[in-house]
Amino acid sequence: MSQAKETIEKETVDKVQSLAGEKYKYGFSTDIDSEKAPKGLNEDIIRFISAKKEEPEWLLEWRLDAFERWLTMSEPDWAMVNYPQIDYQDLYYYSAPKSMDDRPESLDEVDPELLRTYEKLGIPLFEQEVLAGVKNRVAVDAVFDSVSVATTFKEELAAAGVIFCSFSEAVKDHPDLVKKYLGTVVPKSDNYFTALNSAVFSDGSFVYIPPNTRCPMELSTYFRINEPNTGQFERTLLIADKGSYVSYLEGCTAPMRDENQLHAAVVELVALEDAEIKYSTVQNWYPGDEEGRGGIYNFVTKRGDCRENNAKISWTQVETGSAVTWKYPSCILRGDNTVGEFYSIAIGNNHQQIDSGTKMIHLGKNTSSRIISKGISAGKSSNAYRGQVSVHRKADKARNFTQCDSLLIGDTCSAHTVPYIETKNPSAILEHEATTSKISDDQLFYCQQRGLDAEEAVSLIVNGFCKDVLQHLPMEFAVEAQKLVGISLEGSVG
């Protein structure tokens, strides 16, 4: 048995190493002329971005204020990640595809180069319409670099009263909504990266679901980093008005590059009374090569506010890409009876570094939250779960359950768990469980006994390990996510 075990371990380790052979499938870049501001960051650049987007004065002021605050802040260093110092003056803060001026009326008019890019990305604009049938269509607000260039299904959504558009359009067409909610969940000086984002954000998505409306389709945004040296600063604002429901999907891929790329996005969700938001992310940006060169720096601030009673926000994420991930989708459970959920799979391989988790802030009465986090480390990666559950004085009968499990594959990777649990209310019931282990020999033996070879067995077990989270993804995403788990890891062990 022990001999068999050694063989398995060796094979597993070899396979993990051979992951280097599993090249990044989406490693390509498309040559499209783009218009960009000069490198560097100062007030003029911010004015340039704002002018370029024809923004109102208040938004420019808002940006400049954020920039002023950013100058006084310093980059956070508490996360368990290491990366070379970022020279913020050596980045481009604005780049827009040139064909912006004559914005296409329909997909037929979209730059064929772009469409080919999407095809390579696997964004099934047409395909999904055919496959999924009209009732289950997915609207895509595709973001190519920093400006939205294609939005579909707008009319059908408009009929339902749903506003789903690029952020810049929202600023023009729905300034009151933007003004009312922008920065109310994630204040501009919340942290270093949100201040930077607030100053220079280029575009993003805006969603408003009117009261008592169930959004007729899953909304989806595909992010795409394309231009070299372009930091991408997306801003997403999603408001679910009273009694509404929306499921939002976000997926990302990026072309292969040698130079590190910075991404500092901000996502704000607002759920009013009885509203429910389901926000799902599959993130497979370029993680760097097997030596740890290149790859995306992903510093994202995502936060949802269950602002009124009975609201619910659920985050589901599959994180397989990026060289460095710094991301903590959080829920503020402000209203009574509100619910926050966080389901996460974070897979690290080669030199990837992940510091991710969530925050559940219980402020209202009878609030409940649930955290399921599965971290898998392979190669030389480092994977940290960092989460906070905080129950405030008035949050009577708050309830939290947290489970964070780590799986280690190979002896050169690492897994960390850093939970913060804080309570000021005795009626709160908080439970936290965490385990770190490698794949159990018993399970392997059991599978092998039934005729699976070692690697099939490992693959089966890893799939099972993630299942709790995968089942919370919407159908449209589950397939892509499972494929991703495959690309990121299963290829290495199974």
Next chain:
Amino acid sequence: MEAMSSFNSLFNSMQQEAKDIFAAQGWPNKRNEDWHYTDLSARLPASFQNQPLELSEDVPLENLTCGVDDATQLTFINGLLSDVEDLPEGLTIDALIAHPELVKQSDDDMTDPLLYSNLAHLETGIVIDVTGVIDRPLEIHFHNTAAEEASFVRIIFRLAAGASLTLLESHSGWGHTQLVSDIYQAEDSMLRHLRLHQAEDTQVSLLLNRVSLDAQAHYHNVAVSLSGGLGRLETRVTFNAPGSHAGLATALLSGGKQHIDVTTRLNHLSPDTTSDTVARTILDDEACGIFQGKVIVHEDAQRVEATQKSDALMLSTEAMMNVKPELEIYADDVACAHGSAIGEIDHEALFFLRSRGIGETAARVMLVEGFIAEILGRLDDFAAGATLQENLSKRVETYLKKSA
């Protein structure tokens, strides 16, 4: 004599360095991650009057020590070692000042606030050598007689190969106590360490325990805290060789405005090492409890098993509990787990007892006793374990009845 004076100058220069660091850095604040929940800079004076108080008469210490009759007693009053009894064979005590290498070794990290503040104000330092199996427990009692008294003590324990000792450490009184205990355990040695903290509600206790374990060395710690003001009970264990094991069990009963912080850091450097940590915290009134546990499994430290469990019972609406159980794992063949649960007294259990005719107060006391029974149960293997369990159970009961 010459060597002594040259050592003195070495010691003085180290102490001066520590004083300079203390003057510049002061106490840590909550921006320091290790002190996030216990902001000393906001709670402690920036400097101390460091003159031990003169004692006019004997201090009565009954009911403050662990109450084991045949224990060898060492007593520190206001930071000064007051009397040394006959020591059993295999146990020797020496002044720290005669061991320059130990001070140097012990103060390897001058960025550590507990170390530099201790060295900067150090009043008494002793070295205790254990060379055999000692049957009689050794009790070291610390007592401050006044609120303005601050005492700073360092004790270095060295357990030779195969040595074994039951150490009873107890704290009482007022003022500020700061103790750094460095414990070096050679192979196959065994230290059973009870720490009883039973101080007045204004007392500040900063107790740091650093344990270094060689092959097959075992360290068993049981800490029981009954009241006190601001307390930080910090234990750091380094597992240097296979077969070493540490068991840390803590029971905290706190009330009033007490702020009690249990911090553990377990460094598994070697493969085949094991640890288990259990903390049970009971919070009443406006008490604030903290558990920060950290298990680090270093590269190549395969087959490490480490478990960490922290449970807290909140008895009042004003109480507060903060928990941070961390795992930092760099090896793959490990089994590490932590669990944490916070809640109030189970109403069903309370109803069960009351429906059987037990009064509410008595029922609550029973449930709380049951909650920490596992911790006291760990005293079984200690020398005079039965007496200790009995004494502590009684004190816990008295404490609970009083606060109920």
